[in-house]
Amino acid sequence: QVQLVQSGSELRKPGASVKVSCKASGYIFNTKSLVWVRQVPGQGPECMGWINANTGDTTHAQGFTGRFVFSLDASVSTAYLQINNLEPGDTGVYYCAREILRFDYWGQGTLITVSS
Amino acid sequence: QSALSQPASVSGSPGQSITISCSGSSSDVGGYKYVSWYQQHPGNAPTLMIYEVTSRPSGISNRFSGSKSGNTASLTISGLQAEDEAYYYCSSYSSTTNTAIFGGGTKLTVL
Numbered sequence: 001q002v003q004l005v006q007s008g009s010e011l012r013k014p015g016a017s018v019k020v021s022c023k024a025s026g027y028i029f030n031t032k033s034l035v036w037v038r039q040v041p042g043q044g045p046e047c048m049g050w051i052n053a054n055t056g057d058t059t060h061a062q063g064f065t066g067r068f069v070f071s072l073d074a075s076v077s078t079a080y081l082q083i084n085n086l087e088p089g090d091t092g093v094y095y096c097a098r099e100i101l102r103f104d105y106w107g108q109g110t111l112i113t114v115s116s
Numbered sequence: 117q118s119a120l121s122q123p124a125s126v127s128g129s130p131g132q133s134i135t136i137s138c139s140g141s142s143s144d145v146g147g148y149k150y151v152s153w154y155q156q157h158p159g160n161a162p163t164l165m166i167y168e169v170t171s172r173p174s175g176i177s178n179r180f181s182g183s184k185s186g187n188t189a190s191l192t193i194s195g196l197q198a199e200d201e202a203y204y205y206c207s208s209y210s211s212t213t214n215t216a217i218f219g220g221g222t223k224l225t226v227l
Contacts, residue, residue, distance in 0.1 A: 035216075044205050044218040045154075045162065061215040095161055101150045101209050101216055104173060106161040 002026040004034075004096050004107035011113045012086050019082045020110045022096030029077040030054040033100045036070060036081050039109075040092040050100050051079055086114045120145065120206055120219035127225040133194040136222045138206030139187060144217060146187035150209035153182055153191045156221075157202045165204075166191060193224070201226045 007021040022034060035050040049060040051070040058070045069082040083090055094110045097103040121139040128134040138145065138153075145151055151169045154162035164173050166182035169189065179194045189208070193200055206219040 044220045045207075046218065047207075047216040049215065059215070062213055102152060102164065102167045103154070103162070103207070103216070104164050104167070106163070109161050 002098065002105045004098060004105055006094075006096060006107035006110045009111040009113070011115070013116055014086055014088060014114055016086050016114075017082060017084045018086060018112055019080055020094055020096075020112070022079045022081070022107050024077045024079070024098070027098075029074055032098050034072070034079040035097045035100055035103060036064075036068075037095040037097055037103070037106075038064075038092050039095065045095070048081075048094075053079070083112070086112075088114050090114050119210065119213075119217040120208060122204075122206060122219040122222045124220075125223045125225065127227055128196045129227045130196050130198065132196050133192060134196060134224065136191045136193075136204050136206075136224070138189040138191070138208075138219050140189075140208055140210075140217075141187050143212045144187075144208040144210040145184065145189050145206075147211065148209045150216070151182070151184060151189045152207045152216075153180075153189075154205045154207070155200075155202045156205065162205065196226050198226050200224060 005023045030053045033050045036048040037045045039045045048064040051058045067084045072079045096107040098105040153166040156162040169184045203221045205221045210217045
């Protein structure tokens with residue numbers, strides 16, 4: 001069965017960086033794009049953008065450019081989200097999800113807390 | 117403020133039917149077939165319930181159905197059950213942002 005398993009919660013200080021992993025299994029990795037979604041507690045999800053698992057091409061949504069880096073290692077069926085120069089407003093739960101515009105499978109989420 | 121508008125809360129008794137609306141514009145809900153609905157229980161990841169307006173993924177109960185009229189999409193849940201109590205989010209492709217956008221969510225309470 002399809003599974004997306006993410007890395008664990010992280011606590012960082014403002015200005016630091018963090019890298020979240022999303023390991024896929026149960027399907028052919030390079031046939032589906034992987035999307036990154038942020039959810040701030042009490043709010044709806046926000047699509048941050050996605051990475052084409054075949055080509056590595058990335059698309060970033062407005063508000064998620066510059067500091068937000070999507071990458072992947074197809075050899076281990078894993079996508080990564082790196083956030084640089086963290087700000088307190090980056091605090092939230094970050095999800096990876098499969099397939100643009102359908103989001104048919106989701107990782108369990110990674111809580112990132114940015115606090116001094 | 118979320119790009120798609122949903123009621124903050126709806127409620128119903130077991131066995132009843134409820135409908136959750138999702139209002140957008142011709143640049144998103146009204147213009148494309150890419151409307152989805154997600155169920156989220158507190159502390160869990162969202163689960164896809166409806167995609168492409170009316171389609172149900174394998175394993176999702178046929179008590180869940182989707183529709184669209186103009187710039188408003190709807191999710192109907194029939195035969196309400198206690199386990200349906202959750203938050204529900206709609207999403208749509210948006211040509212304005214060239215990404216998916218979400219609603220602010222609706223809390224469903226089963227009385």
